[in-house]
Structure formats: structure tokens, C-alpha cells
Amino acid sequence: MSHHPWLNELWRFIALNVLALMIGLVIGEIVLALFFAFVFYFFWHLYHLYQLERWIVSRDTSSPPNASGIWGDVFHHFYKLQRRNRKRKKKLANMLARFQASTAAMPDATIVLNAENEIEWFNKAAIPLLGLKVKQDVNQRIDNLVRVPVFIRYLVRSNYKYPLEMISPVDHDIRLSIRIVGYGKNLKLMIVRDVTRLHQLEIVRRDFVANVSHELKTPLTVINGYLENLIDAEMEQSSQWLSILTLMHQQSGRMQQIVDDLLLLSRLETDEESPSSDPVPVPALVAAICKDTQLLANDKQQRVEVENNHELWLQGNKKELYSAFLNLAINAVKYTSQGGKIVIRWYLKGEVACFEVRDSGIGIAHEHIPRLTERFYRVDAGRSREQGGTGLGLAIVKHVLIRHHAKFSITSEIDKGSIFCCTFPFDRIILRENIKEKNA
Ligand SMILES: Nc1ncnc2c1ncn2[C@@H]1O[C@H](COP(=O)(O)OP(=O)(O)OP(=O)(O)O)[C@@H](O)[C@H]1O
Ligand SMILES: [Mg+2]
Structure with a gap:
């Protein structure tokens, strides 16, 4: 179909020439007549070209x-094309306006930053949460406006995998969660949410667990003490109550252990500061842990192998590290059957230090692995309870x-078995060259 206009044009051209030829024949000047026909044709096109150019330039709609x-x-x-473009433009503008209106109405603050961290745009919610001002703060650098050290560190570190939680610079009662996503060419979208309520709930939950554990501690100690006395008394008479009392004593001991673990956990959680940077003689800890593990392993005819780097110390808290490492070692014994093998290693791997426990035990299906560090999470609650486990150990670790x-x-x-590995960063490591006396 598209060749039709051209065919018509061809016919028109031929007709014009024929007409010119006839006139030329009549007046006896064929060449002149044809020449005028060409000139006419040429100017006719030129005129329309001129019109087209004017029309485009005038942007006449x-x-x-x-x-x-x-x-x-x-x-x-041309007209059709122009109309289509105009329609598309209108649609896009509408979409953009709707998008901006929806982000502007969001309760979360949304801020667009450029490569220099200057604010390009922000919505209304950014005003109460971060204290930005509508007119003067656009094009200002965000780190000049939100002068919170943790925020500035977070911004320049440019690793935005995890959100940052901080106190609002405007109102110290508001807690914010800040998320940054990169997009386009070096642009950043910063989303700020008010998580005050969530944080308060978290505190309430933590305090609740801590308080309950604390309240249970004293009565349990009393019960446990009396049970011990009773057992001693009954032992002399070798009465039938002895086995029952022993069982009760065992269970109350277990309850005490749970309460202690919960208290330890809530203390670890509440202390936001990292533990003291005292030098910890990890080789000695590892040696002690291996000794304890060996004792337990002997009962199950398990072999324990040890690799211990005696030069490698850490900065940290001795008691905390001890309880974490011990739990890993005891788990290996608990969840490995008779005659298995356990390897405990403390070594330098490149620039980092590793504490590693390997066992040839029952292993863990991979869908459980991400959840193991949740409180009370056990792969097989029945089996674990038999072993005296509550599922708090790895949460503490x-x-x-x-x-x-x-x-x-x-x-x-x-x-096949499991490998649990704790990797300590370079800046926590202390290397001791001359501490041979510690080997004992
Ligand atoms: N070495 C291991 N091999 C196989 N499964 C393991 C191993 N270590 C831990 N698990 C699994 O992970 C669960 C959680 O371990 P965790 O140390 O937190 O609790 P627990 O040992 O059951 O109790 P707790 O340590 O509080 O006395 C265990 O119940 C067990 O199912
Ligand atoms: Mg454990």
C-alpha cells in the first residue's frame, strides 16, 4: 500500500509533462514548454518543503x-507522529507526577542524593524525621545537615547491605532506621523510617525475659539447695525417694541452667558496647576447653584432635569467649555418635584468626542452618533434650x-559432620612471640 502515494506522484509528473508537451506542440516550443513544466514542478516541491519547515519550526500543534x-x-x-509523541509525553508526565505525589505522601522519608551526596529531592516526611528545610536544603550536602557521626561513617563507608539505626537529630526520643540504595548513575535513594515503636517493643521483650529469668533465679536456687539436702538425708536411709529426688534435682538444675543462659543472653544483648579490649590468652582457653571436651569424649570413645597456635591472642572478654568456644566443643561431642572424631583448631588464616570445631557427627540439614542461632531452636528437640540441650548455646555464641x-x-x-568456624578480624588479634611459659 505504501507505494501508492509515489505511484500517484509519478502519474502527476507524467501528466504534467504530457500537458507541457501538448502546449509545446501547439505553440511550437517543446523544449521551452518542458523547461517551464520542470521549473514549475521544482518550485511546487520547494514551496511545500518551505511550508513543512515553517510548520515544524512554529511548533504549531x-x-x-x-x-x-x-x-x-x-x-x-508528521502530524500523526507528533500527536503520538505528545500523548506519550503527557502519559509519562502524569506517571511521574503520580509517582512523586505517592512518595511525597509516604510516611517514610525519601531523599534523592547525587554522587556528591547533595540532596536533589526529598519528601515531606524528611522534615520531621531529619529536620530538613524545604527551600534552603535542596542542593546542600546531606552530611552537612545531618551531623551524626555514625550516620556520616555509614554514608562514606558505602556498604549499605544492612540498614543503620540511630537516634533522630531532631528529637532524641525518635529512633530511625536508615537504608540507602544506589541507582542510576551514582544516584542514591535514602529511605528513613521511624522505628521507635519497634525498638520499644524490643526493649520490652528483652526486659521481660531478663526480669522473668531474674525472678526465677532465687526460688530455683532455694529449691535446688533443699533438694540437695534431701538427697543427702535420704542417701543415708537408701529410701525409695532417692531416685525421684535425684530426678527432681536434675530437672531443677536444668532450669537453673536455662535461667543462667537467658540472663547471660540478655546481658550480652543490652550491653551495646563491645567487650573490653583486654588481651585474652586464647591458647590457654583452647587448652582448657580441649581438656573438658576430652573428658566428655572419653565416655563416647571419641577421638579429639587439637591444633593450637600459642602465639595467637585476642582482644576481648575472656569469660564470653570461653563460654562461646566451650559450647561449640560440647555440641560437637553431643551431636557426634560413639567413636567419632572431633577436631578443635585455633589458627591464623591469612590475616584473620579462626576458632574452628569439626566433627564427624550427625550433621545438620541445610534448611536448619540459618536458624540455628535463634533462641531455643533445635533441629530435633527430642534428641537435643535427651542430651540436656535447650537451644540457647548457639544464640549465645x-x-x-x-x-x-x-x-x-x-x-x-x-x-558426615559439621564445621563451626569463628573468624576474628585482624584488628582484634594480638601476636605474642615470647610467651612460651603459657604453653602449660
Ligand atoms: N555439632 C553439631 N552437629 C549437629 N547438630 C548440631 C551441632 N551443634 C548444634 N547442633 C544443632 O543445633 C541446635 C542448637 O544448638 P545449641 O548449642 O544452640 O543448643 P543445644 O546444644 O541444644 O543446647 P544448649 O547449648 O543450650 O545446652 C542443637 O539442638 C542441634 O540440633
Ligand atoms: Mg549447645
Whole structure:
């Protein structure tokens, strides 16, 4: 179909020439007549080209100038194209306006930052949360306006995998969670949420657990004490109550252990400061842990192998590290069957220090691994309870490691065994060259 206008144009041209030829024949000047026909044709095109150019330049949005022949088609196509573009532009502008209106109405503050961290745009919610001012703060650098050291550190570190929690610079009762996402060419979208309520709930939950544990501690100690006395008394008479009392004593001991673990956990959680940077003789800790592990392992005919780097100390809290490492070692014994093998290693791996416990035990299915560090999480609650486990151990390990800026990794294969690895960063390591006396 598209060749039709051109065919018409061709016919028009031929007709013009024939007409010119006839006139030329009549007046006896064929060449002159044809020449005039060409000139006419040429100017006719030129005129329309001129019209087209004027029309485009004038940005006239009404219908195009009238024209016949091929030019009519050209004008018509141009007009259609223009109309379509205009429609699309309107649609996009509408969409943008709707998008801006919705982000502006969001309760979360949204701020667009450029590569220099200057504010390009922000919504209304940014005003009460961060104290930005509508007129004067656009194009200002955000770190000049929100002068909170943790925020500035977070901004320049440019690792935005985890959100930052901080107190609002405007109102110290408001707690904010800040998230930054990069997009486009070096642009950043900063989303700030008010998490005050969530934080308060978290505190209430933490305090509740801590208070309950604290309240239970005293009565349990009393019960446990009396049970011990009773057992002693009954022992002399070797009465039938002895086995019952022993069982009761065992269970109340377990309850005491749970309460102690919960108290330890809530203390680890509440202390936001990292633990003291005292030098900790980890080699000695590892040696002590291995001794304890060996004792437990002997009962199950398990072999314990040790690698201990005696030069490698850490900055941190001795008691916390001890309880974390011990739990890993005891887990290895608990969850490895008779005759298995356990390897405990404390070594330098490149620039980081690793405490690693490997076992040839029952292993853990991979869907459980991410949840192991939750409180009371046990893969097989029945089996774990038999072993006297409550599922708090790894939660404690996780918190201790977080406080020491260490990483925790678990790899495991069912029926093959597991590897638990704690990796301490370079800046926590102390290397001791001359401490041979510590070997004992
Ligand atoms: N070495 C391991 N091999 C296989 N499973 C393990 C191992 N260590 C831990 N687990 C699994 O992870 C769960 C959680 O371990 P965690 O140390 O937190 O609790 P627990 O040992 O059951 O009790 P607790 O340490 O509080 O006395 C365990 O119940 C067990 O199912
Ligand atoms: Mg444990």
C-alpha cells in the first residue's frame, strides 16, 4: 500500500509533462514548454518543503497546512507522529507526577542524593524525621545537615547491605532506621523510617525475659539447695525417694541452667558496647576447653584432635569467649555418635584468626542452618533434650561473636559432620612471640 502515494506522484509528473508537451506542440516550443513544466514542478516541491519547515519550526500543534499529492501524505504522517509523541509525553508526565505525589505522601522519608551526596529531592516526611528545610536544603550536602557521626561513617563507608539505626537529630526520643540504595548513575535513594515503636517493643521483650529469668533465679536456687539436702538425708536411709529426688534435682538444675543462659543472653544483648579490649590468652582457653571436651569424649570413645597456635591472642572478654568456644566443643561431642572424631583448631588464616570445631557427627540439614542461632531452636528437640540441650548455646555464641566483630559460619552435611568456624578480624588479634611459659 505504501507505494501508492509515489505511484500517484509519478502519474502527476507524467501528466504534467504530457500537458507541457501538448502546449509545446501547439505553440511550437517543446523544449521551452518542458523547461517551464520542470521549473514549475521544482518550485511546487520547494514551496511545500518551505511550508513543512515553517510548520515544524512554529511548533504549531493544530492540524498541518493543506497540501495535495505526496506532500499531503508527508504532512499527514508528521502530524500523526507528533500527536503520538505528545500523548506519550503527557502519559509519562502524569506517571511521574503520580509517582512523586505517592512518595511525597509516604510516611517514610525519601531523599534523592547525587554522587556528591547533595540532596536533589526529598519528601515531606524528611522534615520531621531529619529536620530538613524545604527551600534552603535542596542542593546542600546531606552530611552537612545531618551531623551524626555514625550516620556520616555509614554514608562514606558505602556498604549499605544492612540498614543503620540511630537516634533522630531532631528529637532524641525518635529512633530511625536508615537504608540507602544506589541507582542510576551514582544516584542514591535514602529511605528513613521511624522505628521507635519497634525498638520499644524490643526493649520490652528483652526486659521481660531478663526480669522473668531474674525472678526465677532465687526460688530455683532455694529449691535446688533443699533438694540437695534431701538427697543427702535420704542417701543415708537408701529410701525409695532417692531416685525421684535425684530426678527432681536434675530437672531443677536444668532450669537453673536455662535461667543462667537467658540472663547471660540478655546481658550480652543490652550491653551495646563491645567487650573490653583486654588481651585474652586464647591458647590457654583452647587448652582448657580441649581438656573438658576430652573428658566428655572419653565416655563416647571419641577421638579429639587439637591444633593450637600459642602465639595467637585476642582482644576481648575472656569469660564470653570461653563460654562461646566451650559450647561449640560440647555440641560437637553431643551431636557426634560413639567413636567419632572431633577436631578443635585455633589458627591464623591469612590475616584473620579462626576458632574452628569439626566433627564427624550427625550433621545438620541445610534448611536448619540459618536458624540455628535463634533462641531455643533445635533441629530435633527430642534428641537435643535427651542430651540436656535447650537451644540457647548457639544464640549465645552468635551474640558473643557479634560483640567481638567476628564472623560465624556453619557448614554441615547430614551424616558426615559439621564445621563451626569463628573468624576474628585482624584488628582484634594480638601476636605474642615470647610467651612460651603459657604453653602449660
Ligand atoms: N555439632 C553439631 N552437629 C549437629 N547438630 C548440631 C551441632 N551443634 C548444634 N547442633 C544443632 O543445633 C541446635 C542448637 O544448638 P545449641 O548449642 O544452640 O543448643 P543445644 O546444644 O541444644 O543446647 P544448649 O547449648 O543450650 O545446652 C542443637 O539442638 C542441634 O540440633
Ligand atoms: Mg549447645
